[in-house]
Amino acid sequence: MTLLESKAWSVLSEIEDPEIPVISVVDLGIVRTVVEEEGILKVAITPTYSGCPATQVIEDSVVDALKAAHLEPFEVKTVLSPSWSTSMISESGKFKLKEYGIAPPADDSTDKMALMGEERQITCPNCGSKDTKMVSQFGSTPCKAHFKCKDCLEPFDYFKCL
C-alpha cells in the first residue's frame, strides 16, 4: 500500500454511513478498492441495495472527505461487480451494529435457508435471547428486516444477508 493509499483509507474510515451512523463506509464494505495510479487516487465504491437512497449521499461524502484531506487528484467510481454482500461487512462493523441495537447479518447460509422456507435463528441484540421472530423481511431501510424478541419483547432491526 502506498502512503497516499493508506492516507485515503484512514480518511474514508471516518465517513459514517448516513443511515447507521455508528459504522463507517469502510466497515460496511462499500469502499471496494483504493489504488494510486500514476499519481491519481482511484476509489471504487459499490452500492449496497440498488435502490438504497444512501448511495448518492455516500458518494458525495467520499468526494468531500477526499477533497478536505487534500488528496486530489482523485477519481471516485461506482462498481457493480462483484455485487455487494453482507459478508463484506468487517468483523468490527458487525460488532458495532450489535452495540447499536441492530442484529448483524448471520452467515449467508442462514438467510438462504430462510429463503427456502426454513426458520432462521437470529439473536436479540438487546437481551441475547435466541427466541426471536421475524415480523417482516422488509424493515426500516432496504438492508434490514424487522424482528421482535419473544423474551424481552423489544422489536429490533436485523441487517439481512444479501
Place this chain on the structure above:
Amino acid sequence: MLLLAWSVKGIKMNDNSNRLNVALHLGDNALILGHRISEWCGHGPVLEQDIAMTNIALDLIGQAKMYFDYAAEIEGQGHDHDYFAYRRDVLDFKNLLLCEIPNGDFAYTIARQFYFDQWHFLLLTELSNSEDERLKEIAQKSLKEVTYHRRWSSEWVVRLGDGTPESKEKMQRAIDDTWYYSGEAFIPVDYENGILPIGLKDQWMKNVKEVIEEATLKMPTDEWMQEGGKTGNHTEHLGFILAEMQYLPRAYPDATW
C-alpha cells in the same frame, strides 16, 4: 469497399440499437412497476406491508437506474438516467403491460407482483451468465433483491389464497384477471434476439402452479395473452403514470435542490 464498410457499420448499429432497446425494456419494467408499488406508500394494509412495498419499489427504481445508465452509454448522446425516466413519452416505453396495470385491491397488487417476480427471478438467473458483461453485473446485483421480492409475493398468494373465504375469493379473482398480462414476457420481440434468454415459460408455469396449488387456488388455463407493451403499444394507464411521474421535471426542467 464502400458498400462493405456500410454493411458492417449497419450490423454494428443494429446490434447496438437492440442492446439499447433491451436495456430500456428492462429499465422500464423496473421503473413502471416500481412506481406502481410506490403508490401504496402510506396506504398499505398494515405498517409492515406498507414498508415492504416501499422497499420493493425502491429496489426496482434502483435497478431501473442501472439499466438507464447502461442505455445512456450505449446511446452515446450524452443523456443520463433521468432523461430516460422523465423525457420519453408513452410510445417510447417498452415495459410489459403487466407492470402498468393499476394496483386494484391488495390481492391484485400481489397477483401482479407474483407473476412478475416469478418471471423476473428466472430472467435474472439466466442473465447472471450473460455474455453482455454489463447486463450480467446488473442481473447479479438485482437477483439478490428479487429473491426477496419473489418470496414475499409468493407467501402472500398462499396466505390470502389459503385464508378466509373472502381473501380466497379476492385472491382467485386477482389471479384470474391479471393472468392475461402474465404471458407477454414470454413472447419475444425482435430486439431481444440473442440478448435475452428464451424458453423460460415452462419453468415459470411450473413454479407459478406450485404456489397457486399450495394456496388452494385454481390455476388459470387460458392461453390467449395481452401483448404490445414491449413495442410501445400500451394500455391507457401508462399515460397517467407518466403524467404524475414526469410532471415536475417537465414543468421545471433540470430543477435541482
